[in-house]
Amino acid sequence: MKPISSTLKTKVQRLGLRTLRGEKAWEERAADIMPGGVNSPVRAWNGVGGHPLPIASAKGATITDGAGREYLDLVDSWGAGIVGHAHPQVVAAVRAAASRGLSFGATTEAEVELAELIRERYEPAQKVRLVSTGTEATMTALRIARAATGRDVIIKFAGCYHGHSDGLLVAAGSGLATSGVPDSAGVTASVAKDTMVLPYGDVDALTDAFAEHGSRIAAVITEAVPANMGVVAPPAGFHRLVSELCRNEGAVFIVDEVLSGFRAGPAGGWGLERDADIAAGREPWTPDLVTFGKVIGGGLPVAAVAGRADLMDQLAPVGAVYQAGTLSGNPVAVAAGLTTMRLLDDDAYTHLDRISTRLRTGVSAELDAAGITHAVGHAGTLFSVFLGLDKAPVTFDEVSDQDALAYSDMFHSFRSSGIALPPSAYEAWFVSLAHTDEHVTRIVEAVKTWGGREAKQP
Ligand SMILES: *Cc1c(COP(=O)(O)O)cnc(C)c1O
Numbered sequence: 001m002k003p004i005s006s007t008l009k010t011k012v013q014r015l016g017l018r019t020l021r022g023e024k025a026w027e028e029r030a031a032d033i034m035p036g037g038v039n040s041p042v043r044a045w046n047g048v049g050g051h052p053l054p055i056a057s058a059k060g061a062t063i064t065d066g067a068g069r070e071y072l073d074l075v076d077s078w079g080a081g082i083v084g085h086a087h088p089q090v091v092a093a094v095r096a097a098a099s100r101g102l103s104f105g106a107t108t109e110a111e112v113e114l115a116e117l118i119r120e121r122y123e124p125a126q127k128v129r130l131v132s133t134g135t136e137a138t139m140t141a142l143r144i145a146r147a148a149t150g151r152d153v154i155i156k157f158a159g160c161y162h163g164h165s166d167g168l169l170v171a172a173g174s175g176l177a178t179s180g181v182p183d184s185a186g187v188t189a190s191v192a193k194d195t196m197v198l199p200y201g202d203v204d205a206l207t208d209a210f211a212e213h214g215s216r217i218a219a220v221i222t223e224a225v226p227a228n229m230g231v232v233a234p235p236a237g238f239h240r241l242v243s244e245l246c247r248n249e250g251a252v253f254i255v256d257e258v259l260s261g262f263r264a265g266p267a268g269g270w271g272l273e274r275d276a277d278i279a280a281g282r283e284p285w286t287p288d289l290v291t292f293g294k295v296i297g298g299g300l301p302v303a304a305v306a307g308r309a310d311l312m313d314q315l316a317p318v319g320a321v322y323q324a325g326t327l328s329g330n331p332v333a334v335a336a337g338l339t340t341m342r343l344l345d346d347d348a349y350t351h352l353d354r355i356s357t358r359l360r361t362g363v364s365a366e367l368d369a370a371g372i373t374h375a376v377g378h379a380g381t382l383f384s385v386f387l388g389l390d391k392a393p394v395t396f397d398e399v400s401d402q403d404a405l406a407y408s409d410m411f412h413s414f415r416s417s418g419i420a421l422p423p424s425a426y427e428a429w430f431v432s433l434a435h436t437d438e439h440v441t442r443i444v445e446a447v448k449t450w451g452g453r454e455a456k457q458p
Pocket residue numbers: 132133134135136138161162163164223228256257258259260293294303
């Protein structure tokens with residue numbers, strides 16, 4: 001099975017036009033006017049086959065398509081819908097903000113409150129700049145790191161996704177090459193050469209890279225919990241090592257929490273490790289810069305770059321690093337984010353933890369009962385299921401050995417059971433505050449109904 005890889009996110013294949021009765025018009029209109037019929041590639045279902053209908057609405061844990069079919073949603077707008085779709089308090093806050101004005105192009109009190117709330121829950125975020133997308137956040141973090149260090153080279157890990165800026169759409173070069181190669185058409189070799197791509201969790205590769213090129217490395221960027229190749233638990237001690245190498249060589253450690261932030265746990269993926277360190281009597285490591293997105297917008301476009309005050313003050317108008325955004329900190333979007341964040345109290349995380357634990361263990365037990373080889377990758381409330389693997393993967397190569405065809409078969413069987421899985425084997429399964437024990441039971445039942453028809457047997 002060839003990996004679908006990050007190319008799923010970077011290449012749009014032509015959307016075919018197999019239609020169900022009554023759906024033809026929309027599919028044709030979408031494919032006619034938008035490349036692949038979508039505004040973001042994964043929505044075209046190239047990873048699982050078949051053709052998605054436009055979505056009409058969503059409420060709580062349920063999403064409804066244009067034909068009126070309802071699905072229990074395990075995508076939750078890729079994690080942003082953490083409190084459940086159209087939460088009444090979030091909708092009310094958005095309405096109220098909209099009625100006060102959609103955009104001012106000037107600072108509002110709510111932006112200050114959201115930034116303070118982020119710092120309160122995530123101490124390394126000493127200063128915060130709000131932007132509109134995760135892509136902007138990571139792109140800006142790299143620019144700050146390069147300005148602060150006067151160096152060019154960035155290290156990223158294969159299988160980690162950091163948005164679609166040129167310097168981060170880079171794949172590992174062949175053999176011992178230390179510079180990356182473009183992972184998307186349109187990215188130039190001259191940009192790619194400044195990004196080194198290493199296997200995730202590979203201590204030797206990282207130590208060697210620093211030994212050989214330490215004085216050229218501006219930053220290491222990694223997902224706090226890799227969750228864009230399925231969910232991969234960071235190997236014990238890996239981030240601490242990255243942090244030490246960066247500190248010793250004067251490089252910046254950028255922790256991308258766009259997906260995991262305020263989702264994997266109350267202080268994201270970093271918070272899980274901090275708590276484990278404190279419990280073990282170790283001094284926690286800290287990121288220099290961190291990026292947020294998804295949850296902090298609660299379904300509207302808010303993202304952030306944050307971190308050490310001296311690094312953040314590199315940004316204009318204080319420092320010499322230019323960054324700007326017409327709609328940055330948009331008041332309607334910030335109202336959604338702030339209300340969502342306030343709903344995420346201790347009880348909320350207890351619920352997310354309990355439901356996600358029941359779901360991943362329940363699904364795994366049912367797959368076992370059906371004799372289907374699988375592994376579950378998990379960190380905090382984040383998890384995904386890898387069919388055809390007998391142990392949780394760490395590197396992208398290991399992830400790519402999964403049985404993506406079996407996943408596709410499971411995906412379509414789940415649709416028939418009224419459950420919307422992520423349309424790719426390389427994505428996390430997302431739960432929300434609206435997911436209940438009864439929903440977990442339904443999802444586990446769907447595994448039984450599927451029965452693993454196309455799964456590789458051991
Ligand atoms: C989603 C994501 C991004 C990109 O965010 P956009 O808002 O889609 O630009 C960056 N990093 C990670 C870890 C993500 O999951």
